[in-house]
Amino acid sequence: MFDQAARDNAELVRAFTPAQPVWVVLGQAHREQPRSDKPAPPVARNRGLVLDGTVPGELHAWVRSARVGWLALASFSVP
Template structure:
């Protein structure tokens, strides 16, 4: 599936626009940078206890797997990353695959965005 994702987006010109990463590369995802939330919710005391316990933990750095790079029209590189979010109490998890800005990814294998 991933290897065919760009078949309807041909590259034209001198600038790289996308690249599939084979095999997928290990990365760390800065979750707060990848999934920004409403600033007011930055105060944990303002959120009910059951929500803090059962809601998704959107902080810290977690391991992920980088599958592809794609360039946005403003020049920003986005990485297609697979990772797993946990709830505040750690009892539940949610598998996620999403496009994350390059600044939210910490490369482990030296596979940064294409030049």
């Protein structure tokens, strides 16, 4: 998937073929920013998606960001 990009931009992309098995900490993979101006409705607070816990996934590549260092490109399922 990222092989050509990795060959063309070795300092920006580190691709894995095949993908590498990893554990994904959901709370770190997606950090939610609470909105203080408008809280979530009760239905979302009671039955909305909870990104908590650790799940298995596959690491496809590391990509260099202009702002925050390296970003993982991974696939995983949210239970």
